[in-house]
Amino acid sequence: xxxxxxxxxxxxxxxxxxxxxxxxxxxxxxxxxxxxxxxxxxxxxxxxxxxxxxxxxxxxxxxxxxxxxxxxxxxxxxxxxxxxxxxxxxxxxxxxxxxxxxxxxxxxxxxxxxxxxxxxxxxxxxxxxxxxxxxxxxxxxxxxxxxxxxxxxxxxxxxxx
Numbered sequence: 001x002x003x004x005x006x007x008x009x010x011x012x013x014x015x016x017x018x019x020x021x022x023x024x025x026x027x028x029x030x031x032x033x034x035x036x037x038x039x040x041x042x043x044x045x046x047x048x049x050x051x052x053x054x055x056x057x058x059x060x061x062x063x064x065x066x067x068x069x070x071x072x073x074x075x076x077x078x079x080x081x082x083x084x085x086x087x088x089x090x091x092x093x094x095x096x097x098x099x100x101x102x103x104x105x106x107x108x109x110x111x112x113x114x115x116x117x118x119x120x121x122x123x124x125x126x127x128x129x130x131x132x133x134x135x136x137x138x139x140x141x142x143x144x145x146x147x148x149x150x151x152x153x154x155x156x157x158x159x160x161x
């Protein structure tokens with residue numbers, strides 16, 4: 001009888017180990033699938049961004065910067081815009097350019113809201129600009145690959161990359 005009890009205990013222990021392993025493996029599997037779907041979506045977005053395209057949305061501009069290391073061709077600096085006759089007080093950027101947006105100027109990070117690192121430089125660009133006066137939406141990006149979005153003119157930031 002002792003042998004039967006010992007066999008039942010061993011069988012029960014083995015069954016518990018197998019069920020625990022199956023449960024752990026089952027819990028981990030959806031996470032891996034979710035990560036693959038997320039990565040696949042990013043790859044598709046990057047493939048949809050053409051180097052010669054013109055982009056203004058936060059998502060597209062962020063992917064463009066991440067992919068090509070610079071802004072799309074529809075961005076010009078404030079200095080370049082002023083040379084063409086832009087006056088920020090008049091909101092006339094589209095009157096003096098071919099539907100360009102302001103971008104590429106240095107961003108000081110004076111408030112220290114973004115991460116600091118030796119040698120890191122920050123730049124900014126307008127997002128969702130549709131002519132007239134500039135809006136509060138910006139992307140702020142660094143020379144080492146960080147990309148942040150703000151929709152409240154630098155009060156808060158969301159990291160995109």
